[in-house]
Amino acid sequence: MSDDAEVQSRPGLVVALDGPASSGKSSVGAAAAVALGYRFCDTGLLYRAVTWLAVQRGIGESDPAGLVQLVGSVQLLADDGGRLAHVAIDGEDVTDAVRGPDVDAAVSAVSRVPEVRAALLERQRRIASAGRIIMAGRDIGTVVLPNADLKLYLDATAEERARRRAEERGLASDGPEAAEILEQLRRRDVIDSTRPVAPLRAAPDAVHLQTDGNEFERTVRLVVDAVQHREAELAGSGVNVTATPAQPAVPPRPTQPRAAPGRRQRRPIEPTPIAAFLNPLILFGSFVLRVVVRLFTRVRIEGDLAAIPRAGSVLIAANHASNADPVLIGAFLNPRLGRPMNWLGKREVFEWPVLSWLVRQAGVHPVDRGAADVEAFRSAMRILEAGHVLAVFPEGTRSPDGRLQAAKDGVAVLALRSGATVVPIGVGDSDRLWPKGRLLPRFTPSVTVTIGAPFRLNEALAAEDPEAAQDRRRAKEAGTVLIMRRIAALLPERQRGIYGGSPPS
Numbered sequence: 380m381s382d383d384a385e386v387q388s389r390p391g392l393v394v395a396l397d398g399p400a401s402s403g404k405s406s407v408g409a410a411a412a413v414a415l416g417y418r419f420c421d422t423g424l425l426y427r428a429v430t431w432l433a434v435q436r437g438i439g440e441s442d443p444a445g446l447v448q449l450v451g452s453v454q455l456l457a458d459d460g461g462r463l464a465h466v467a468i469d470g471e472d473v474t475d476a477v478r479g480p481d482v483d484a485a486v487s488a489v490s491r492v493p494e495v496r497a498a499l500l501e502r503q504r505r506i507a508s509a510g511r512i513i514m515a516g517r518d519i520g521t522v523v524l525p526n527a528d529l530k531l532y533l534d535a536t537a538e539e540r541a542r543r544r545a546e547e548r549g550l551a552s553d554g555p556e557a558a559e560i561l562e563q564l565r566r567r568d569v570i571d572s573t574r575p576v577a578p579l580r581a582a583p584d585a586v587h588l589q590t591d592g593n594e595f596e597r598t599v600r601l602v603v604d605a606v607q608h609r610e611a612e613l614a615g616s617g618v619n620v621t622a623t624p625a626q627p628a629v630p631p632r633p634t635q636p637r638a639a640p641g642r643r644q645r646r647p648i649e650p651t652p653i654a655a656f657l658n659p660l661i662l663f664g665s666f667v668l669r670v671v672v673r674l675f676t677r678v679r680i681e682g683d684l685a686a687i688p689r690a691g692s693v694l695i696a697a698n699h700a701s702n703a704d705p706v707l708i709g710a711f712l713n714p715r716l717g718r719p720m721n722w723l724g725k726r727e728v729f730e731w732p733v734l735s736w737l738v739r740q741a742g743v744h745p746v747d748r749g750a751a752d753v754e755a756f757r758s759a760m761r762i763l764e765a766g767h768v769l770a771v772f773p774e775g776t777r778s779p780d781g782r783l784q785a786a787k788d789g790v791a792v793l794a795l796r797s798g799a800t801v802v803p804i805g806v807g808d809s810d811r812l813w814p815k816g817r818l819l820p821r822f823t824p825s826v827t828v829t830i831g832a833p834f835r836l837n838e839a840l841a842a843e844d845p846e847a848a849q850d851r852r853r854a855k856e857a858g859t860v861l862i863m864r865r866i867a868a869l870l871p872e873r874q875r876g877i878y879g880g881s882p883p884s
């Protein structure tokens with residue numbers, strides 16, 4: 380079977396996700412796509428990028444031909460999971476710039492120009508033709524993809540949407556800026572829904588999701604459930620829901636690592652869906668692993684497990700002295716925590732059919748170590764941004780002698796950028812149970828998994844080292860040391876290595 384034939388047998392739908400400004404389409408759609416292993420496309424970015432260029436060049440809606448000319452410079456960028464949530468102009472990533480208030484103010488006017496819409500229509504259809512995609516916008520279910528397999532319409536009151544937008548920008552919800560945001564949203568709603576061509580409107584066959592008062596995770600869950608339900612429905616009715624997936628119809632992000640000339644192109648590895656719920660398989664697997672571990676040692680769990688948040692992004696950072704560590708942390712803590720952990724694992728593991736299936740069930744995400752840390756970082760950020768638990772070993776590899784080694788800065792950067800709650804964990808004496816270089820574990824009286832107090836790195840750093848907190852480069856270095864010293868404080872003295880010394884307050 381060719382690679383193509385294999386990928387074509389993966390089921391996948393074309394999902395239209397429409398809704399007004401700030402209804403959460405982009406963030407919810409992207410997170411749901413990650414959970415489902417789907418591609419994602421935020422079509423609003425196309426209109427925003429054209430508008431941004433138009434503002435820069437002083438081209439207004441009275442010059443349709445001038446606006447259409449700008450369309451050719453705009454490209455959506457695919458990340459390694461095929462998600463089109465970034466936009467470039469002439470190769471330069473301008474995603475942040477196009478989300479600014481100047482574009483907010485002008486984009487609805489540019490988007491109502493029929494010629495601009497016509498110029499972008501074919502592009503959007505081409506992207507969707509590869510299937511297995513969630514495409515977010517205003518007119519996806521009505522105009523761009525009227526035959527979509529599933530149409531969702533995400534909505535919330537203008538007040539709720541304005542409140543969320545103000546919160547995102549760190550503004551008080553009752554201040555004058557928030558009032559201005561509400562006003563602008565209302566203006567955009569009016570223009571978007573009254574324009575003659577492709578107005579914002581729910582397709583008659585769309586499923587409405589009213590999201591007022593919902594937690595972000597709950598809305599993502601609703602979308603994921605709706606897609607899975609429709610997948611099952613179509614599969615049950617005998618309708619062929621297979622599609623040629625994941626060949627983005629646009630070039631990949633320029634920052635993505637390319638294969639070196641002459642280096643053999645490796646087969647792409649399917650991304651693992653984010654482990655978001657404890658399923659029976661994880662629970663059963665954890666039980667079996669606990670039984671096996673107890674044949675060799677007694678496991679003591681110390682610290683305050685109840686303090687670990689039961690919702691929102693959590694970054695578990697542990698020392699790594701043994702192959703037993705992920706089992707000691709995952710199998711022993713997952714069920715008590717009530718949430719599964721996600722992990723990063725080398726891609727080689729995913730080349731073995733049964734093993735690959737097992738590690739995916741355990742929430743391990745493939746990372747190509749040959750492609751540097753960039754890929755690992757992106758996978759990790761996706762998990763945290765979607766509000767889930769990620770467990771990492773900041774040292775990167777097992778310690779040869781059980782003592783802490785110098786950690787990489789990646790974990791601190793993740794913690795600082797995502798704002799996730801960091802939970803330090805010290806796994807004591809796992810190096811005695813199963814040291815590096817030994818084929819099998821050996822009998823050991825006990826090992827201890829100690830859970831430290833959760834903290835947010837931005838806040839801890841601001842309190843402990845305010846100067847470093849102000850400087851990006853120093854913040855990641857100081858943040859790494861802070862995390863590692865908190866792990867060290869949870870370990871027996873002999874294992875504290877270079878992060879020993881007086882424990883942090």
Ligand code: DC
Pocket residue numbers: 400401404422423424426427486487490491515516517518519567571
């Ligand atoms: O989703 P957003 O706020 O990023 O979209 C920006 C603008 O783009 C929105 O005000 C209307 C326009 N748009 C559109 O007209 N059709 C789409 N499919 C997507 C966006």
